[in-house]
Every structure is written in C-alpha cells, then in structure tokens.
Amino acid sequence: MNNDQIRFDFNNVMLKKTGKRHLVSRDEIAALEPAVRDFHAQLQAEKAAGKLGFADLPDRTDAADACRKAAEARKGGFENFVVLGIGGSALGPIAVHNAIHNPHYNLDERLRNGWPRFFVEDNIDPDRMHALISLLDVRKTLFNVISKSGGTAETMAQFLIFRQMLRDQLGDAFAKNMIVTTDASNGLMREIVAAEGYESFAIPGNVGGRFSELTPVGLFPAAMTGINVANLLAGAKAMAQRCSVAELWKNPAYMDAVLHFIADTQKGKHISVMMPYSSRLRDIADWYRQLWAESLGKKHDLDGKVVNVGQTPVKALGVTDQHSQVQLYVEGPNDKVFTFIAVGKYSCDVTIPKAFDSKEGASYLGGHTLGELFDAERVGTQVAITQAGRPNLTITIPEVNEHHLGGLLYLFELQTAMAGKLYRINAFDQPGVEAGKRAAYALMGRAGYEKDRRQIESLTKKADDEFVIC
Amino acid sequence: MNNDQIRFDFNNVMLKKTGKRHLVSRDEIAALEPAVRDFHAQLQAEKAAGKLGFADLPDRTDAADACRKAAEARKGGFENFVVLGIGGSALGPIAVHNAIHNPHYNLDERLRNGWPRFFVEDNIDPDRMHALISLLDVRKTLFNVISKSGGTAETMAQFLIFRQMLRDQLGDAFAKNMIVTTDASNGLMREIVAAEGYESFAIPGNVGGRFSELTPVGLFPAAMTGINVANLLAGAKAMAQRCSVAELWKNPAYMDAVLHFIADTQKGKHISVMMPYSSRLRDIADWYRQLWAESLGKKHDLDGKVVNVGQTPVKALGVTDQHSQVQLYVEGPNDKVFTFIAVGKYSCDVTIPKAFDSKEGASYLGGHTLGELFDAERVGTQVAITQAGRPNLTITIPEVNEHHLGGLLYLFELQTAMAGKLYRINAFDQPGVEAGKRAAYALMGRAGYEKDRRQIESLTKKADDEFVIC
16 A cells, blocks of 8 residues: 555445445446546547647646746735636636645735735625725735636626726736736637736646646646645646556546446436545535536537436535535435545644543543544544445545645546546537526627527516516 | 515426426426425424424524623624534524625724624634634634534534633633533533533524524624624514415415425426525525535434435535536536525626727626626526526525525525425434444544444454555
8 A cells, every 4th residue: 555645445335245236346347447448548549639638737847837937926026816717717726725725824924925815706796896806905916817718708807897997006017917827829818918918828728627727727826825836736747647557446537437427327326425524625626516517517428419417516525514414415315426535644633632521522532633533523424324325435635735636636637537438428518508608698788699688588578476476 | 576575486497388397387386285284284383382493583582682792792802703613503603604794804804893803613624723723812712612412522622622722821711712502401511601600692492503593503603793683583583474374375485395395306306506696695505505405314204214315405606606517507417406596786886897899708898787797697597597497496685684684594494394394304303413423432432332433443444455546
C-alpha cells in the first residue's frame, strides 16, 4: 500500500459473501472490461489528436508559470480580487480556494499574507450584487472576468456594471483593474480584450468550461491568493500517469466510472452522493456536481437515439449531513451510490478536554481528539450504510494540499470522460441549456429572438388561476 | 389575487391539454381529497392534544419576547456570537441569517449595527474548528449551545472545548459567555445547565430538532443579530391561518404535499429539487432538505411494514445552477419535480449600463436592470423545463423579510406533516440515525458499546486488498 497517494477503496460496493442484489459482482465488472480497453484506446487516440483538451493540461506548466507571475506582479496592489464568472468559471476557483485556505481568509488579514480578499460573484441576484458593490472600493479591486464562450449573459452584465464603475472612478487607467480569461481566439470577450486593451489569459479551444479548472480559469484565481499552482498541476500529472493504464483493476478513474455506470444502469442507483468528511473539500463535491450532471445528463446517445440518461449528483458533507440526510440514506429507497472522501491527516487537531467524569454522555469524549471523533463518525456512517445494503466507495486523500487536490480533480475528470464512453453520449457538450438561454434572450428583447418571445408569451399566458393559490 | 402574500402556482404540474403522462390530472388529485380531509382532522386533533408541537409555535410570542430581551441585554457586550449545534440546531439559524442579512455581515461592521459577528459551527472537522479557535477571542464571544436531546456527540465535544477555554481565560465568570438551548426538562445539557448555572432557553418537549426553528433554537440566534423575531412568528401565524382550512384547493401546504406525493409515488419523480431564484433564500433550500429527507425517508410505515420510502431532496440555486444542473434537469431522466422560489420585489436593483452598441452580444443588456435579467432567466428555465415535460411549481414570496420568511418556514413544516400522513409513516422520528451513532460511540470507546465495537472491527477487517487501488 502506498500512503502517499490517493487511495480508492471499493470493498463496500462489491458483492462478496453477502448475496445482496444491490451490490456489484466481479462478473458484472468483467463484462465491461473489453469495452473499457477499447474506450481507453479511443481516449488515447483523442488525446493524440488534440481532441481531449483537459488531458493536456497537467503538462501546461507554462500556464501555471504565467499565472503565478501575473499574480506576483499584482501582489500588494489590490485589496480585493473578484471573479466574475458562473458555472465552470466559478465552481473550480471556489472549490480550490476553500480547500487550501482558512475558512476565515477574508475576515483576518493575518491569514492573507499580503494577498487580496477573494470573492466569486457567480450569480446576478440584484440584492447580492448590490451588497458586493457597496462593500468594494473598485479602485482597489482587481476583477477577473472568466467566460469560455465570451457571451455568457450573466458574466457580461457583471462586466458592464463594473467596467462602468471603473471608468467613472479611474478614467483612462481603468483597464488595469480588469483581467479577462476567455477563449484563445473566439468570442465577444476576446474582441473586447482587443478593443479595450485588457490583459488576458487564454482558455484552450478544446477545453470546455467544466473541465477548465487546470487552465488559467482556475490557476490565476488560485495564484492571486498565493496558492501553489505548480503543485496543483504536478498532482494532476501524477494522477494522469497512474490512470494511463488500460487495466481497469489498476485504474481508479476507470473503475470509479464502471462502478457508477453499473450502479446506475443495472442496480437502480440513479443518484450519486458525494460526501466528503472534510469541510475543506465540501465545494469539491459541488464542482463534481456540475462535472457529472452536465457531462452525462443527455437526451441523445451518439447515434441520435433518445435515451434521457444521467445520474443525479448530490453533495453532502460529513458529519454535518449525518444530521440531515443519513436518515434517508439508510432507511429510504435503495437508489443511491455513495462516495465518501476521507482525509488521512488533518493539518491541525484539537483535544477534547476531560470533564463531567460522572456523566457518561460527556466523559467518553474527554482525552480524544476531534479528528478521532470525526473519523469515528465517518466509519460509523459507512458501517450503517453498508449494513443497510447500500453500495459505497471511499476515496482517501493523504492530506488536503495542492498536490492531492490536483490529483482529485484530474481523477474525476478522467472518470467522467470514461463514463461518457460507457453511456455512449457526448460528455463534452450541453445542448439542453440552449432552450433556457434562448428564452432569456427573448424576454430581454435581444434582436433575433422575437419569435421565441411570442411563443413564451403564449405559453406563460396559459396559466390558469384555478391552479394558483394566493 | 393578493400580492401581499405568498403565491403558490402549480400550473406547470398539471396535465391540461398536453396529455403528458408525467404531469398530474385533476382526477389524481381528487382521488386524494377524502384522505386529505381525514388527515386534516387528525392533525387538528393532534394539535389539540398537544402532540403537534410545531403548530403551536406561531402563538408563542412569549418565546420571541424572551429571546429579543436576552439579545438586547447582550448587545454591545460581545464581538462574536457562535452557535454550537448541528442539523436542526444549525440549518434554521443559518437559513434565516443569510436570508435577512447582507452576505458581508461579518466582514463589514457598518452592516452589523452594534450586533456581534455571527458563526454557526455545525461540524467537528478539526481543521475548521482550529480555524475558528484561532480567530476568536473567546472572552469577547457568546456561545449558544443548541441541542434538543442534550446528548449530541458533536455539540458536546464543541461545548467541552470552549467551556475549558472560557474557564482558563475568565475563571469563575466563564458561565456568562455561554447560553444553552435544550429540552425544557430532559437530557444531559439540562443537567449541566443546572450544575453550572448557565442561562438557558427551553425547547418544548413536543418539538423535534428539524421543526424547531421557531423556538429559541432559531429565535435567539436571530435576535442576537437584530432580526425581528416577532415578525417571523407573525408571518408563520398568518400562514398557519391560511393553511387551517381542510379544502385542498385553498390550502397551499396540503396541495404542495399532495402534488409531491403523487409525483413521487405515481409519476416516478423520486427527486424533489428546490431552486430558489434568490441568493438570500439559498439556505432555506438546505433547511428544507433536512426537513423533507429526515421526516419522510423511512423504512417502516405506521403498521411496521417495510416500505423504504422518501423522496430525495436536492437544492439548486438560480441562476447559478443553470450553469451546472439544468442540462441534466432538461435532458436527463424525467425523475424530478421542481419547486422554484421567486421573489416579487428585490430590496435593491442595479442597472446594467449601455455599452458596445455595435456588439449584439452585449448591447441587448444595456438599460435593463439585473433584476430583469434574473427574472428573465428564471422564466426561461421554467419554460425550458416545462417544454421538456417536467413538472414544476413556483412559490412566489412578495419580498424577502421576516414576515414572509416565517410564512415560508411554516408552509413547508405543515406540508411535511401532511406528506407524512399521505406516506403513512411517522414524520417526527429518525430511527435510521441510531446505527451510525452507536457505531461512533463504540469506536470512541464509550462504556456499554463494547459489543458494537467488536462487530464493527470484524466488519471493517473484512476489507479485501483486491478491492482497493492505491
């Protein structure tokens, strides 16, 4: 066993001597092995042909260097750093920030070591936006507009608002408070960069939003708070090497894909719960939620047949959600597969003092550490869920640092790519988002969407008062 | 139509002229009307017999007064206010705080109006706990230990840690920095209150943790940041009155329960997504997640028959999760029913400046407000989800304030109680949490759990290395 690398334990998914029909047999896995070997060869060929962009990223140390240098040049120059982005432009930066930094980073300047406060504005709620505007001195704020397509309505609206504020307050010098991360050559934001002279980073054309955390989308925001982005990439690279083998039984990304695929399509586990036992990794589960849902939730397969597939990802947090969701997980429908994420070594621990010797409900805790209690609760939950016949996996990350975080991100990205092959869908598009976008454009009066608007108005007019209680 | 109260619109659940089998017909609702009338009578009888504790809370203005006075007496006396609690002792306080206060409340003292910073420590992650300990000057911190049972391991561990720190730093006066909210007469925390002389609040014996937000569990933390707790109760009371009628077609709580029940048990919608279009209401969806999951996720029905029921609640946030989950919602399996929460009037709005006249991808936004864009995106998503044949409801809250928040909480509580009747399960217990708790006690070496420990050790020993990749 190697304690220095991420450990993938799938004992509690496997049918061993228990005979429980909800668990997976060796034969069920073996039946997919030939397909996995084929898909592995396909993925390798796609990578070689430059069509699997995310797989190239661990080697792009030039991007990490550029982000680090750009960040260092700005250190001390700004009080605040604000990401304007949503979806794939926000979830990764949030997840990495919260994994590496103290939860009170913004509250206590001793934790920042000279780096700016960190905000990700991933919504356009007017109340929330107004609160941010009131808080910030924009002259002392660096904005990082992140949009792969360059046309995301929410990000464009935010950009227009802060651009105007910067122009009003800084005049001609306003562009220095804005850095744009967008497609290398296409899209509206790329045009605006050229017209207004912003510094910019490029997202490779073959990397989609939800696979972009290891591009400057994630690397620059991380670097702007002092996170070691070279180590993020090095960890991803180590994981890429581990997962470069065709053999399913040695490849955690492929095995995780296969187990989830069997669970969903053969065992009725239509829900995939990710439950880190680490507050620091909470938002990794949120990032994974987009990756898994948007990549695999598809109407059509590769032949154009209607399939409506896709497991629903759910995030939970240990131990917090033991007191919210575990009742359902243990006693409700057996329709879930669980991924626990455990941490081998915490960066700090706290000893629980001995007290109330005569009160058994308190005294058993004294002398233990919080880490021991945390681990005991995780194991207790795993045991309860296993005894209830519900399949569960455990991924153990030796400690929460940049290296292992990069490894974890890459593991899930490759797993998702393999899952796309198993489901026989395109894991890299998102056609289902178009209808809602068109409708929003239409309602905002964008030229070219007049017909959509009439259609929506006729649809929304059909609302009957008999189906309203007010 | 009454624009001053919460509006419940279920047009997009109803089969009208579309003939879609995923939607609900009037006949399917009508078939449940006699049962709902019976269940209404049962709930009324239970209330009269003092067995439906949460339904009495809107009238407990004495509790609100006591919390307000206790808070006012402490205003200015503390820099920090920390809730030590988990599950039902944390989700409500977090949800109300984030709904009423500015998201930067802790960061900017101008937003606090003399009230202390607000923290809810709802986990025992050692890294997170260490971070909080490092941040706080405990001498200037008021801790509110909240535990209905008084024996929750996580809360007890936190209490022991901060109690010791307070004793070390404040000596005999340490008790003034601690307030305990627990059962009126039972449990270990109640004994400790008596022994150590803490001030305390009582949770009525007939109100369980997840239904306790309108007791001092929620009222005191709210009052400690200046939230008008009387208005919370008044709003709940107004909703209780609206929902006191037996007629399903006039009672939003009952109709919401019936529609979710039909969706789950007759239409295969085993997932209930709550998607507020309001950052302020995000954590209401988290609070609801516990309420729905823990109340309805049950192995046995009232006759003791094994049923394994329970819809899985999922929280999403508009517009943020349009860029993360909506691809799956529109194109994936049709296994979800959606509840959108809309806000009638934002407390602030921001106008998007006109710019880039010649660039259509930016110019259509100029002159609109963010609120208009936010609403257009919500309607766009609703239209896309409806056109894809997926049932969805919209609850519109006139504005986010204490009154309507109280109403919303009560609406969901009563809906859950009615849903419990429809599923024929006990909505007020949580037997499935016991196994995990016992396991954790055993692993911590608590007396009386030696047998459990041996059992767990034999179970966890069974792990085969062949099912581990590391």
